[in-house]
Amino acid sequence: MDEINLKKIFVILIPASGHINPVTGIIRELAMNKNIQVTFYGTEDYRELIEKTGAKYRPYYYDNMISLHPKNLKEEKNLILTLIKFQMNFADKNMSFLVNDVEIEQPDLIIYDSISFHTKYLMKVLHTRYENKLSQVKPPRVVKMSPSFGTKPGVFPNQEEIKLYRKNNDMWFYFNFLLLIFNQILFSLKHGIKVYNPVKFFYTRGYE
Helix, strand or coil, X not given: CCCCCCEEEEEECCCCHHHHHHHHHHHHHHHCCCCEEEEEEECHHHHHHHHHCCCEEEECCCCCHHHHCHXXXXXXXXXXXXXXXXXXXXXXXXXXXXXXXXXXHCCCEEEEECCCHHHHHHHHHHHHHHHXXXXXXXXXXXXXXXXXXXXXXXXXCCHHHHHHXXXXXXXXXXXXXHHHHHHHHHHHHHHCCCCCCHHHHHHCCCCX
């Protein structure tokens, strides 16, 4: 294999079936190309699925996906805040690990999806480091996948699941929202970025 012409692709998604399954066909096609090396980040539960695509499996440094299991979210009144809080923690614990991987291996492309909040944080950190001359490694290009999730009233989501995803704008919501912003400020100071409203950043189409 010609190392000079070898293209490297990192796939950095949420380690969950609804995010991994939609891209396996595309990753399989990419991995079949002998001039492309695909590294796919995931958890042990999806290792076999990832390796079947021909991509190289790489575990996250930190994983606590059990926090996102539906049975652990039933009592949550403000699911979107819970999801962002979890992903901010997931990003924080994995950030140094991911930045180090990117700056050492210098992939040509990173593939992520619309809910890969930690990848959006990663790209923000990489660009900030490069712009501030803390790193000489130019951030790679990115491609965002947008998987669609089928829905059928009464099947998925059912009435209980609809209630789970509804925003409850009571005082508790606003308290948790302010707490989330406080945690975002701490996260931003730690990683040298300027993101102050995590909910707005979550819904931003890119990472700017």
